[in-house]
Amino acid sequence: MIHKLKASWFLWIFLAVICTACSGAAGIPVGSVQNGATAAPTKTATASHTPIPTSTQTAAPSATPTITLTPTPTPHPMSIQALRDMALTGSEITIEETLEPGANYSRYYASYRSEGLKIYALLTVPNGEPPANGWPAIVFNHGYIPPTQYRTTERYIAYVDSLARNSYIVFRIDYRGHDRSEGAASGAYGNPGYAIDVLNAVAALKSYPLADAERIGMWGHSMGGYLTLRAMVVSPDIKAGVIWAGVVASYPDMLTRWRRSSASGPTPVPSGGRSWRSGWVELYGTPEENPGFWNSVSANSFLDDLSGPVQLHHGTMDESVPLEFSETLYEQIQQAGKTGELYVYEGDNHNLSGYFSQAMMRTIEFFDRYLKGDE
Numbered sequence: 035m036i037h038k039l040k041a042s043w044f045l046w047i048f049l050a051v052i053c054t055a056c057s058g059a060a061g062i063p064v065g066s067v068q069n070g071a072t073a074a075p076t077k078t079a080t081a082s083h084t085p086i087p088t089s090t091q092t093a094a095p096s097a098t099p100t101i102t103l104t105p106t107p108t109p110h111p112m113s114i115q116a117l118r119d120m121a122l123t124g125s126e127i128t129i130e131e132t133l134e135p136g137a138n139y140s141r142y143y144a145s146y147r148s149e150g151l152k153i154y155a156l157l158t159v160p161n162g163e164p165p166a167n168g169w170p171a172i173v174f175n176h177g178y179i180p181p182t183q184y185r186t187t188e189r190y191i192a193y194v195d196s197l198a199r200n201s202y203i204v205f206r207i208d209y210r211g212h213d214r215s216e217g218a219a220s221g222a223y224g225n226p227g228y229a230i231d232v233l234n235a236v237a238a239l240k241s242y243p244l245a246d247a248e249r250i251g252m253w254g255h256s257m258g259g260y261l262t263l264r265a266m267v268v269s270p271d272i273k274a275g276v277i278w279a280g281v282v283a284s285y286p287d288m289l290t291r292w293r294r295s296s297a298s299g300p301t302p303v304p305s306g307g308r309s310w311r312s313g314w315v316e317l318y319g320t321p322e323e324n325p326g327f328w329n330s331v332s333a334n335s336f337l338d339d340l341s342g343p344v345q346l347h348h349g350t351m352d353e354s355v356p357l358e359f360s361e362t363l364y365e366q367i368q369q370a371g372k373t374g375e376l377y378v379y380e381g382d383n384h385n386l387s388g389y390f391s392q393a394m395m396r397t398i399e400f401f402d403r404y405l406k407g408d409e
Contacts, residue, residue, distance in 0.1 A: 111226050112310075113330040117268045120230065122237040127157065127205075133187065138162075139198045143186060144205075148234035149227075151216040155207040155235070156186050158198040159244055168246035170405040172197055173235050173265075173272075174206035175258030177279075181219035184212045190255075196394045197253070202401065203245050207235045222257050223281075223288070224310030229268075232261045236271050249273060249405045251342075253397070256355060256384065257281055260333075263363070266344065267336040274342045274404035276397045279352050279384050283359040284332040286321035291356060337366055343373035345400045347393045349382030375400070 109116040125147035133141040136158060144157040160169055174197070176190055186208050198204050209228045211219025222228040232252075240247040251274040254262030259280020266272050283291065289311060314327075321328040329335040344367060348360040360376060367374035377396060379389040386393045 110327065110331060112224065114264070114267060114333060114336050115330065117226065117229060117233065117264065120233070122234055125234070125238055125241075127155075127238050127242045129157070130154070135161075136195060136198055146235065146238040148210065148231045149217075151210050151231075153207060153210060153215045153217075153231050153234070154186055154213060155205055156194065157206075158194060158202075158204040160198070160201045160203070164244055165246065167248065168242075168244055169201065169203045170249035170251070170401070171203035171205060171239050171242070171245040172251045172253055172401065172405075173232065173239065174204050175232055175252065175254035175261045176206065177254075177256030177258050178222075179212075181212050184208065186213050192390070193253075193255075193394070196398065197401075200398050200402070202251075202405075203239070203242075205235055205239055207231060222260060224313070228257075229261055229264050232265050233269055236265065236269055240271060247271070251275065251401050251405050254278070254280060263344075264333045266341045267333045267339045270341045272341045274344075274401060276345045276347070276400055277360075278347045278386060278393065279349065279355050280346065280360060280363075281355055282334075282346070282363045283356075284334040285328050286332070287359070287362065289315075289321065289328075291358065334363065334366055337370040337372060340367070340370070340372045343375075343400075343404055345375040345377075345397065347377045347379070347386060347396070349379045349384065349386055349389070351381050352384045354384040 109119065128145045129142050130145050131143035133143055133156075135141055139158045139160050142157040142159070143154065145152050145154050147153070174190070174194060179189060186206075190206065194204050194206055208215045209219065209222075209231050210217030217227065220227055236250060236252075239245050239250055250271055252262045252265060252272050253276045254260070255278045259277035259282055262275050262277050263280065263282050266275050281288070281292075318324050318327040344363075346360045346364055348355075348357050350357055357378065361378075364374050364376040377393065379386055379393065382388040
């Protein structure tokens with residue numbers, strides 16, 4: 035009896051083991067986690083059989099690491115860096131028409147190219163045998179005149195004559211959109227077009243056979259003074275600059291210290307030319323909120339790169355451009371360790387009408403000193 039019970043017990047144990055081996059852990063994959071524990075691997079008997087051929091699979095290549103490059107920010111079109119990065123055309127000066135000569139110089143209606151546009155200019159050339167390397171030359175940047183009223187052979191006649199009589203080539207350019215110059219007259223302070231025309235005029239003069247490429251100066255009045263200062267921190271080819279009643283403040287100062295109505299002076303800023311104020315503040319914030327942007331578009335932030343000495347002239351009764359613009363620039367030039375001069379004319383206006391002869395004499399002496407080497 036006892037032996038029978040033992041046999042039955044062993045038989046029951048044997049059947050239980052067989053059933054467990056067949057079905058026990060099949061519901062839990064090897065290595066899976068159940069209730070937080072890893073199930074122990076089990077051995078599975080494999081029946082002998084003829085293997086079924088399978089297609090050969092090529093392991094997928096590991097992905098090539100992607101290198102993300104941080105893009106270099108594109109400079110704002112009005113920034114000094116954008117002007118420096120610009121490729122100048124340096125086109126030839128073409129004589130379009132011979133005009134009535136001056137006292138000791140010839141006058142021409144001429145043209146050159148700027149960004150594909152045909153830009154016209156008044157060109158004067160001294161009579162006589164030029165120096166071995168050519169005549170010293172001056173790019174002449176006029177102030178604001180309503181483009182519809184501007185004429186190449188009018189305005190600034192006495193200014194050009196004074197410089198031309200003293201053996202200088204004078205290249206008084208018409209900005210785009212003025213008189214017969216191609217393109218749109220879009221203003222100077224919110225659009226780089228006029229500054230590009232000025233820089234291309236310098237490049238054109240460098241290739242002009244009668245001009246000395248190493249003795250190029252620049253003269254500017256009012257808005258033309260703004261263009262002169264910008265050109266002199268961009269181009270190393272301008273050896274000396276003279277600015278009369280110039281808009282030569284930084285953009286933050288222009289934004290906050292240049293308040294005037296359109297009828298307050300002889301050279302008003304058109305309403306379209308003032309649109310940069312509200313537009314830029316809306317896009318970039320105020321100078322306090324975003325000083326980097328406002329410094330990038332201000333020539334005053336780059337005075338360490340001035341290409342030559344600068345002479346400033348300003349009247350105390352100028353109703354168009356504040357005297358403090360020239361005074362502040364003069365101080366900034368000194369702080370930058372550059373050469374500058376400032377002449378203030380008591381009671382004189384925006385055009386320096388009362389002291390014209392004295393201001394022009396100082397202008398010529400300055401150019402003689404730095405372009406001709408006269409002491």
